[in-house]
Amino acid sequence: MSASVVPQSSRSGLLDKKFKSLGLEYDFDFVLHLPLRYEDETAIHKISQIYPGQSVQLEGVVTHSEVVFKPRKQLLATFKDDTGQISLRWIHFYPSQQKMLEKGGLVRIRGEVRGSSMWGFELIHPKMSKAGEALPKTLTPVYPTTEGLAQPSIRKAVLEALSRTVLADTLPEAIQQKYLLPNFAQSIQALHHPAVGTDPDELTQKLHPAWLRIKFDELLAQQLALAAARAARQQKKSFPMQIQPGELAAGLLKGLEFSLTAAQQKVIAEINHDLQREYPMHRLLQGDVGSGKTIVAGMAAATVLENGFQVAIMAPTEILAEQHFIKMKKWFEPLGIEVAWLSGSLRTKAKQEATNAIASGQAQLIIGTQALIQKNINFHRLGLMIVDEQHRFGVGQRLSLSRKGEHLLQNQYMVPHQLNMSATPIPRSLAMTFLADLEVSVIDELPPGRTPVVTKLFSDNRRDELLEHVRQEVKNGRQVYWVCPLVEESEALQLQTAVDTHARLQEELDDVRSGLLHGRLNTQEKANVMAAFVQHELDLLVATTVIEVGVDVPNASLMIIEHAERFGLAQLHQLRGRVGRGQVNSVCVLLYQQPLSKVASQRLKAMYETTDGFEIARRDLEQRGPGEFLGVRQSGLALLRFADIEADYQIVEQAREAAKELRENYPEAVEKHLHRWMRGKEDYIRT
Numbered sequence: 001m002s003a004s005v006v007p008q009s010s011r012s013g014l015l016d017k018k019f020k021s022l023g024l025e026y027d028f029d030f031v032l033h034l035p036l037r038y039e040d041e042t043a044i045h046k047i048s049q050i051y052p053g054q055s056v057q058l059e060g061v062v063t064h065s066e067v068v069f070k071p072r073k074q075l076l077a078t079f080k081d082d083t084g085q086i087s088l089r090w091i092h093f094y095p096s097q098q099k100m101l102e103k104g105g106l107v108r109i110r111g112e113v114r115g116s117s118m119w120g121f122e123l124i125h126p127k128m129s130k131a132g133e134a135l136p137k138t139l140t141p142v143y144p145t146t147e148g149l150a151q152p153s154i155r156k157a158v159l160e161a162l163s164r165t166v167l168a169d170t171l172p173e174a175i176q177q178k179y180l181l182p183n184f185a186q187s188i189q190a191l192h193h194p195a196v197g198t199d200p201d202e203l204t205q206k207l208h209p210a211w212l213r214i215k216f217d218e219l220l221a222q223q224l225a226l227a228a229a230r231a232a233r234q235q236k237k238s239f240p241m242q243i244q245p246g247e248l249a250a251g252l253l254k255g256l257e258f259s260l261t262a263a264q265q266k267v268i269a270e271i272n273h274d275l276q277r278e279y280p281m282h283r284l285l286q287g288d289v290g291s292g293k294t295i296v297a298g299m300a301a302a303t304v305l306e307n308g309f310q311v312a313i314m315a316p317t318e319i320l321a322e323q324h325f326i327k328m329k330k331w332f333e334p335l336g337i338e339v340a341w342l343s344g345s346l347r348t349k350a351k352q353e354a355t356n357a358i359a360s361g362q363a364q365l366i367i368g369t370q371a372l373i374q375k376n377i378n379f380h381r382l383g384l385m386i387v388d389e390q391h392r393f394g395v396g397q398r399l400s401l402s403r404k405g406e407h408l409l410q411n412q413y414m415v416p417h418q419l420n421m422s423a424t425p426i427p428r429s430l431a432m433t434f435l436a437d438l439e440v441s442v443i444d445e446l447p448p449g450r451t452p453v454v455t456k457l458f459s460d461n462r463r464d465e466l467l468e469h470v471r472q473e474v475k476n477g478r479q480v481y482w483v484c485p486l487v488e489e490s491e492a493l494q495l496q497t498a499v500d501t502h503a504r505l506q507e508e509l510d511d512v513r514s515g516l517l518h519g520r521l522n523t524q525e526k527a528n529v530m531a532a533f534v535q536h537e538l539d540l541l542v543a544t545t546v547i548e549v550g551v552d553v554p555n556a557s558l559m560i561i562e563h564a565e566r567f568g569l570a571q572l573h574q575l576r577g578r579v580g581r582g583q584v585n586s587v588c589v590l591l592y593q594q595p596l597s598k599v600a601s602q603r604l605k606a607m608y609e610t611t612d613g614f615e616i617a618r619r620d621l622e623q624r625g626p627g628e629f630l631g632v633r634q635s636g637l638a639l640l641r642f643a644d645i646e647a648d649y650q651i652v653e654q655a656r657e658a659a660k661e662l663r664e665n666y667p668e669a670v671e672k673h674l675h676r677w678m679r680g681k682e683d684y685i686r687t
């Protein structure tokens with residue numbers, strides 16, 4: 001074992017616990033625990049030159065000190081050097097401090113200057129030591145910490161770790177030179193203990209060349225780990241599919257009332273290309289709301305079905321899964337394919353029947369919720385798994401998904417192909433970093449004839465005006481969604497709000513046929529309401545966010561979102577995407593309540609300004625950061641600590657290029673680098 005993987009045992013248990021809560025366990029964790037900012041204790045300032053807000057270190061004589069009791073108990077002192085005088089004040093103090101402040105005492109003090117030159121400067125709760133001690137030669141680091149863990153303890157632990165760790169460079173000279181990278185050990189030292197004269201702003205804003213090296217190394221490790229995951233996947237075996245003769249796909253196309261867009265054809269070709277290979281496809285299909293991903297999934301399914309394999313489609317909610325089921329059934333049953341449904345809420349008998357049909361191979365195309373990946377479900381011959389909105393599934397589910405359908409064929413484990421679909425467009429910076437192990441297809445064109453949804457912002461005192469709009473729309477034979485406010489604190493309250501909203505709207509719009517859809521209805525009730533809306537037996541659908549994804553009713557032309565300020569950007573975009581799916585002009589009204597927080601008003605502004613999912617995703621990423629965005633927080637996928645994928649875009653590009661070079665020419669360097677940066681985290685990389 002190298003020194004960097006030996007846990008430290010010399011510290012007290014309590015201290016170790018505190019360190020652990022900061023993620024600090026091994027020496028190398030401490031080495032990479034980099035300062036937030038620095039204090040300059042290398043020089044002594046002169047009182048005549050200080051200014052408010054400055055962190056200063058002064059040396060001089062105490063001229064007066066006393067404890068006063070009004071307006072409250074405090075210790076006051078005056079202190080001077082050979083250029084001026086300043087006041088000192090403590091509200092909490094110890095006898096030892098009082099003692100140091102005896103008149104005539106020579107002291108060194110450090111703190112932030114308050115007050116003004118007119119009324120006199122003051123230091124509140126300054127730190128104090130004896131005058132004349134040697135000054136440090138480097139800036140003093142201030143580390144991220146946690147309650148009860150003082151800076152000196154962290155500084156000491158970091159210093160000890162640094163002294164025990166050999167910071168050998170993982171990167172070959174040639175790579176360091178090509179990308180003009182400073183040496184790793186020097187960069188680490190420069191960040192922990194920057195030399196006098198280093199610009200502290202350059203350090204804290206992470207612009208110093210030493211930061212460049214750390215960020216580069218971090219991004220490189222991410223690229224290498226994802227490339228390794230991709231390579232490992234390519235070692236696995238899957239079933240190569242024949243694309244020809246493609247009769248099923250042709251039959252499917254023939255039955256459609258539209259023809260495919262060029263973008264849809266392009267991604268179908270990309271998928272077909274993958275399906276023909278002997279290793280499993282792992283492709284992410286992304287397209288903005290309403291871009292027509294479902295038929296692309298259908299075409300992929302057709303190919304695999306024609307090859308005699310089963311296809312499963314899994315969605316995170318029953319409503320979404322059911323929508324897929326209805327569509328797939330309509331498309332595939334006339335072509336002689338057995339389409340089956342599986343969800344947790346099926347009655348025991350129906351579930352058993354579905355389970356048997358899946359195991360025997362009688363069910364060919366199976367659509368369902370996470371029930372599909374439960375232990376007792378055994379596929380006969382699963383060739384393709386299509387996962388909708390994959391980021392909504394938890395880690396455990398994703399893991400069992402990747403194991404599902406693996407089976408032995410000629411002494412070798414075969415892994416089904418996988419197609420993930422996402423209606424959240426993924427900004428390029430994210431695709432290049434966190435998702436670099438996936439192949440990505442983008443439907444970058446909407447079906448023809450769509451007019452962009454017009455978004456209107458209404459303060460909620462204009463509700464009456466809005467009701468008139470609803471009546472008008474319904475009179476014109478159109479349908480309307482009314483999304484109830486999100487109540488995050490309590491599901492019960494959320495439910496109540498939905499029921500109340502519906503009751504109130506029923507009263508206000510008594511000539512409008514309305515229905516209510518929320519998560520607490522049982523499957524059958526949900527399906528009934530949804531079917532009634534699809535068949536235009538209802539004009540108005542009052543709903544919670546259960547309709548967020550997948551609901552496709554092209555005749556709906558007005559969407560109202562109450563308390564829009566409570567929703568996230570991606571969520572608003574998805575909800576808005578439920579209208580504007582046909583030829584009719586559509587409107588989305590965002591009802592909001594004053595006062596708006598800054599973030600909320602930014603979100604509403606973004607919604608007003610653009611309907612482009614990529615632009616919205618970019619702004620969402622800016623607001624929420626990659627962890628929230630990808631839903632990877634729960635998965636533990638090592639998030640970047642130092643690099644910012646948007647701001648450090650150039651470093652990302654370089655790290656990608658360097659990763660390729662390293663993998664081709666310097667395999668030992670790859671190993672060393674991954675060991676240093678990803679120790680123990682490799683498992684988090686998706687399989």
Ligand SMILES: Nc1ncnc2c1ncn2[C@@H]1O[C@H](COP(=O)(O)OP(=O)(O)OP(=O)(O)O)[C@@H](O)[C@H]1O
Pocket residue numbers: 258259260261264287288289290291292293294295423447448549550551552554577581
């Ligand atoms: N090429 C096309 N031409 C015309 N209409 C199309 C085309 N492709 C799909 N559609 C229609 O567009 C609507 C949206 O398609 P689909 O439901 O597949 O979107 P989606 O990408 O899954 O969107 P979301 O993620 O918002 O649910 C559907 O009514 C579908 O029938």
